[in-house]
Amino acid sequence: MDAFTTHTGTGVPLRRSNVDTDQIIPAEYLKRVTKSGFEDGLFAAWRKDETFVLNDPTYAAGSVLVAGPDFGTGSSREHAVWALMNYGFRVVISSRFADIFLGNSGKAGLLTAQCSQDDVELLWKLLENEPGTPVVVDLVSRTITAGELVAAFEVDEYTRWRLLEGLDDISLTLRNEGDITAYEGTRPAWKPVTI
Amino acid sequence: MGSDVADHGGGGATNRFVEVLVVGRTLAEKVWDAHVVRRGEGEPDLLYIDLHLLHEVTSPQAFDGLRLAGRPVRRPDLTLATEDHNVPTTPGPITDPISLTQVQTLRRNCEEFGIKLYPMGDAEQGIVHVVGPQLGLTQPGMTVVCGDSHTSTHGAFGALAFGIGTSEVEHVLATQTLPLKPFRTMAVTVEGDLPEGVTSKDIVLAVIARIGTGGGQGYVLEYRGSAIRALSMEGRMTVCNMSIEAGARAGMIAPDETTFEYLKGRDHAPQGADWDAAVASWRELRTDDDAEFDNEIVLDAASLTPFVTWGTNPGQGAPLGESVPDPSTMDDTERQSAERALEYMGLVAGTPLRRIAVNTVFVGSCTNGRIEDLRAAASVVRGRQVADGVRMLVVPGSARVRLQAEAEGLDAIFTEAGAEWRLPGCSMCLAMNPDKLAPGERSASTSNRNFEGRQGKGGRTHLVSPLVAAATAVRGTLASPSDLEPLATPVVDLATQEA
Numbered sequence: 190m191d192a193f194t195t196h197t198g199t200g201v202p203l204r205r206s207n208v209d210t211d212q213i214i215p216a217e218y219l220k221r222v223t224k225s226g227f228e229d230g231l232f233a234a235w236r237k238d239e240t241f242v243l244n245d246p247t248y249a250a251g252s253v254l255v256a257g258p259d260f261g262t263g264s265s266r267e268h269a270v271w272a273l274m275n276y277g278f279r280v281v282i283s284s285r286f287a288d289i290f291l292g293n294s295g296k297a298g299l300l301t302a303q304c305s306q307d308d309v310e311l312l313w314k315l316l317e318n319e320p321g322t323p324v325v326v327d328l329v330s331r332t333i334t335a336g337e338l339v340a341a342f343e344v345d346e347y348t349r350w351r352l353l354e355g356l357d358d359i360s361l362t363l364r365n366e367g368d369i370t371a372y373e374g375t376r377p378a379w380k381p382v383t384i
Numbered sequence: 385m386g387s388d389v390a391d392h393g394g395g396g397a398t399n400r401f402v403e404v405l406v407v408g409r410t411l412a413e414k415v416w417d418a419h420v421v422r423r424g425e426g427e428p429d430l431l432y433i434d435l436h437l438l439h440e441v442t443s444p445q446a447f448d449g450l451r452l453a454g455r456p457v458r459r460p461d462l463t464l465a466t467e468d469h470n471v472p473t474t475p476g477p478i479t480d481p482i483s484l485t486q487v488q489t490l491r492r493n494c495e496e497f498g499i500k501l502y503p504m505g506d507a508e509q510g511i512v513h514v515v516g517p518q519l520g521l522t523q524p525g526m527t528v529v530c531g532d533s534h535t536s537t538h539g540a541f542g543a544l545a546f547g548i549g550t551s552e553v554e555h556v557l558a559t560q561t562l563p564l565k566p567f568r569t570m571a572v573t574v575e576g577d578l579p580e581g582v583t584s585k586d587i588v589l590a591v592i593a594r595i596g597t598g599g600g601q602g603y604v605l606e607y608r609g610s611a612i613r614a615l616s617m618e619g620r621m622t623v624c625n626m627s628i629e630a631g632a633r634a635g636m637i638a639p640d641e642t643t644f645e646y647l648k649g650r651d652h653a654p655q656g657a658d659w660d661a662a663v664a665s666w667r668e669l670r671t672d673d674d675a676e677f678d679n680e681i682v683l684d685a686a687s688l689t690p691f692v693t694w695g696t697n698p699g700q701g702a703p704l705g706e707s708v709p710d711p712s713t714m715d716d717t718e719r720q721s722a723e724r725a726l727e728y729m730g731l732v733a734g735t736p737l738r739r740i741a742v743n744t745v746f747v748g749s750c751t752n753g754r755i756e757d758l759r760a761a762a763s764v765v766r767g768r769q770v771a772d773g774v775r776m777l778v779v780p781g782s783a784r785v786r787l788q789a790e791a792e793g794l795d796a797i798f799t800e801a802g803a804e805w806r807l808p809g810c811s812m813c814l815a816m817n818p819d820k821l822a823p824g825e826r827s828a829s830t831s832n833r834n835f836e837g838r839q840g841k842g843g844r845t846h847l848v849s850p851l852v853a854a855a856t857a858v859r860g861t862l863a864s865p866s867d868l869e870p871l872a873t874p875v876v877d878l879a880t881q882e883a
Contacts, residue, residue, distance in 0.1 A: 207598075221482070264533050296552065381654075383464040383500045
């Protein structure tokens with residue numbers, strides 16, 4: 190995984206709450222067996238509407254998505270994270286993320302920056318009034334800077350450390366393989382097996 | 385878990401651990417603590433996973449990751465795969481080449497890594513969350529994960545069960561553990577007796593409407609109270625299944641005699657002396673009287689009625705007797721979301737929900753595709769006919785459920801009423817297989833999500849219980865069994881007939 194320290198890119202105002210993962214990437218795109226090439230399915234239904242924000246050339250190359258509360262609800266599909274990243278997004282800003290989406294993002298290297306809904310509203314206004322304004326997301330100082338606006342964001346401390354270091358979760362766990370083996374020795378014999 | 389430092393004013397992991405020993409623990413905390421492989425300052429807890437379920441959609445990239453890193457599957461004997469999302473529910477092979485590739489990829493991966501797979505056509509095949517419990521693999525006190533958000537279903541047995549993403553699937557395959565931050569705990573207490581015609585589906589839809597799609601975020605919900613204890617295992621699975629629709633990672637119900645009775649004698653349940661040891665340990669799995677939840681809501685079962693959704697998220701629901709709500713009476717965020725939902729759903733505020741006509745009725749899914757659900761739907765359509773212009777699909781959740789239903793004659797009841805009796809799979813719950821809504825079509829569906837396009841592009845979904853689904857099929861508009869004309873000849877009660 191690539192390390193993440195700071196990112197500067199075009200902000201995209203997505204004025205919707207409850208953006209579920211079925212909207213981020215509809216089920217028909219989930220049949221692929223790779224992690225790449227999902228950009229065509231990102232917000233597929235909404236992109237058919239010519240007024241949808243990503244159809245505006247000013248925002249089309251955006252990399253910082255600013256969305257309403259409860260982003261990423263519903264299905265556990267990590268394809269939603271891959272679709273956002275394949276399209277070019279590196280950061281999603283929202284006042285509240287769904288749990289599974291939050292976990293998936295941290296593993297895959299997409300930064301989920303949680304800030305207050307008031308700051309989201311200010312960002313929306315700024316990005317709509319001055320489209321193309323660059324947004325700077327600094328994971329070291331946990332701040333979002335756009336124009337005159339400086340907003341603090343929250344991110345789980347452990348995820349932040351992993352993103353800053355670009356560390357892979359499985360190797361970290363396997364450093365403690367002895368603990369796993371020791372635990373396995375304590376499991377009751379009647380616990381079920383599948384084979 | 386649950387005892388967040390911020391919530392309890394503790395000073396770190398060590399204090400928190402001492403604290404939980406002193407004050408009594410919730411069911412979720414007990415299961416969590418029993419699975420901690422490693423707990424370190426500033427790290428998430430590393431939890432051991434007792435059962436890892438796989439299906440074809442969220443696993444291919446995880447196996448690819450293992451191959452790239454040259455890692456084996458640590459515990460194939462704690463892993464089980466089934467084919468469900470892509471499978472057609474009519475006889476014959478998969479015709480969509482991309483679906484076929486995905487299923488073939490799962491078969492190849494399971495063979496290469498030594499994992500047990502129940503493929504299409506196998507006597508044990510079915511929806512992953514129906515298969516685990518019916519085999520007796522899901523047991524109280526276990527940790528169960530799957531790359532599928534409806535893994536919360538297994539919490540009905542007092543297991544800590546939750547959905548994970550593909551990176552986590554790879555992590556569990558490689559290590560049989562997951563690093564996790566503690567969840568908080570919320571008690572959802574439902575006391576009293578459910579009125580006639582009100583089911584577990586109505587309970588959970590009412591809970592979601594009450595706390596919203598984000599209300600459970602970060603929580604494990606523990607369903608408690610006399611109305612929950614009175615539910616069958618099937619009913620409990622329906623409730624826990626939809627915990628994710630309230631934003632919660634998991635739902636749990638303390639195991640009791642109903643749980644033990646369901647498990648006893650199942651293929652993978654402990655036998656003989658092991659059974660006694662297991663039951664003795666399972667009886668400890670209840671929230672201590674002095675344990676504290678981080679949050680609690682209380683519902684009065686007697687006040688519940690059949691519940692249906694009108695919008696495009698599962699929190700946008702109302703009692704069947706009410707009307708489509710008026711967005712102008714809501715606060716800003718909710719209003720925008722409701723306006724958009726009504727536009728998508730083609731509904732006008734103020735329309736009585738009972739006047740909404742549907743084209744399609746779907747009975748099935750990991751929410752309501754079990755034998756009891758099919759019995760409930762059959763009891764309503766028995767001796768009646770599906771309304772003209774309405775298509776009713778009945779899709780058993782597994783091959784075993786299908787055989788059981790056929791042994792009870794339920795298939796004949798459905799087909800005589802004009803419904804279609806299908807092969808097991810996820811079917812019309814999500815548009816990944818041939819069972820889909822066409823644009824503009826409207827369904828009453830026993831599944832779990834009414835998101836835009838969930839059942840097919842432009843499709844409009846009303847989430848309902850099996851009883852409401854069946855009554856709606858007969859009347860052609862959203863209805864409960866009490867809305868139907870009584871039958872001229874009384875029908876013999878199925879349960880009585882069996883006895």
